[in-house]
Structures are given as structure tokens and as C-alpha cells.
Amino acid sequence: MTAPRERPGWDAYFMDIAHVVKTRSNCSRRQVAAVIVKDRRIISTGYNGTPRGVRNCCDGGCARCASDAPSGSGLGECICSHAEENSITQAAYHGISTKDATIYVTLSPCLMCAKMIINAGIREVVYDEEYSVTEQTKAVLAEAGVKLRRLEGYVRK
Numbered sequence: 001m002t003a004p005r006e007r008p009g010w011d012a013y014f015m016d017i018a019h020v021v022k023t024r025s026n027c028s029r030r031q032v033a034a035v036i037v038k039d040r041r042i043i044s045t046g047y048n049g050t051p052r053g054v055r056n057c058c059d060g061g062c063a064r065c066a067s068d069a070p071s072g073s074g075l076g077e078c079i080c081s082h083a084e085e086n087s088i089t090q091a092a093y094h095g096i097s098t099k100d101a102t103i104y105v106t107l108s109p110c111l112m113c114a115k116m117i118i119n120a121g122i123r124e125v126v127y128d129e130e131y132s133v134t135e136q137t138k139a140v141l142a143e144a145g146v147k148l149r150r151l152e153g154y155v156r157k
Contacts, residue, residue, distance in 0.1 A: 008157075010040060014104040015128055016157050021045045022106050026056035027080050028065045030107075034087040036122070038101040044094075046086030050079055084113035088120045098122055108133035108150070111140070118144040126151050 008016065014035050022033035026049035036044040055061035057080050064077040081089075084105060091098050099121035108127045109117060114137045117125060124147040127133075133148075141148045 011104075011126060011151055012154060012157075014042070014102075015106070015126070015151055015154055017042065017045075018104045018106050018128070019156055022047050022083070025049050025083075026058045026061075028058045028062070029071075032083040032105070032107045034083040034106075035104045036087050036091060036098055036101050037104065038098070043096050043098070043101060044087045044091035046081075046083045046088070046090050048080050048083045048086065051081055054079065082110065082113050083107075084109055085116055088116055088122075091120075102126060104151075107131045109137065111137045114141050114146075117141070118146055122146065125149070128154055128156075 014037055018033045018035045021035060022031040025031035025033065025047040031047070033045065033047040035042055050057050050061040057065045060066055062079045065080060084103060087103065088098060101122050102124040103117060103122050103126070105125065105127045106129060108130045109125060111134060118141065123145070125141065126149055128151055130150065138148060
């Protein structure tokens with residue numbers, strides 16, 4: 001008799017998928033992904049990189065990413081879209097509602113993405129690694145009623 005296999009919980013399952021999605025990122029600096037889930041079904045995915053029709057970041061499409069700018073600096077010059085932004089706009093592109101969904105992200109969201117998450121009607125953000133989630137980002141999500149939580153104890157498969 002074979003021992004029963006251990007199935008991942010829903011949070012780990014969707015976060016594992018997000019980590020696979022980030023392998024498609026074309027950003028030369030950092031690979032990040034987002035998976036939007038509604039009723040335990042994936043409705044959209046996104047990863048960071050240059051906009052559709054623009055030369056990939058890893059092929060020199062983003063001058064900021066190709067430079068030696070320190071992490072966190074010159075972000076206003078970066079033409080790459082964030083994973084959260086791409087997953088939300090991908091859903092919109094295909095006419096899929098994100099209202100009351102959960103977004104799983106491999107890296108905590110920035111303020112700009114938090115605002116998009118709120119306006120997209122997403123109700124929960126679950127993230128793996130913390131990048132630089134600011135008190136302002138936490139406050140605006142909380143005020144809008146969006147739950148933000150780090151996936152504690154998560155071990156990537």
C-alpha cells in the first residue's frame with residue numbers, strides 16, 4: 001500500500017504557481033509574478049516586464065534596468081510594468097472581473113500596485129517575500145478594507 005501523498009493547501013498551491021509564472025518575467029533585475037484567484041480558480045496571471053509590443057527588458061528594452069542604478073532608485077524611469085499591474089490589466093483585456101478576488105504575489109506590493117489592487121476590487125493580497133511594503137501602503141490597503149498578509153511558513157517547492 002502506498003502512503004498517501006501530502007497535498008498543498010490552497011495558499012501554498014497558488015503561491016507555487018506564482019513562482020512558476022515569474023519564470024516568464026523578462027525583467028533583467030528582478031523576477032516577480034502575481035496570480036489572481038476567485039472561488040479557488042485562477043482568473044489571471046502576470047509577471048513584471050516591458051509592455052506588450054515593446055522590446056523585452058532583458059533584451060535592452062528598459063534603459064533603467066540595463067543601467068547600474070542602485071536597487072530602488074530611478075524607478076520613475078523604468079518602463080517595466082509590475083506583476084500586479086499586468087495581472088489586473090490582463091484580466092481587464094479579456095473582460096474578466098477581479099471584484100472580490102485574492103491576488104497572490106511573490107513580492108509585497110508597492111503603493112502604486114496597492115492602489116490598482118484597491119480599484120480593481122481585489123479583497124486580499126497574499127505575498128511571499130517582503131520587498132519594501134511601506135506603512136503608507138499598509139495603511140491605504142487597510143483603509144480600503146483589503147487584507148494584506150504574508151504567507152508565513154511557506155516553503156517553495
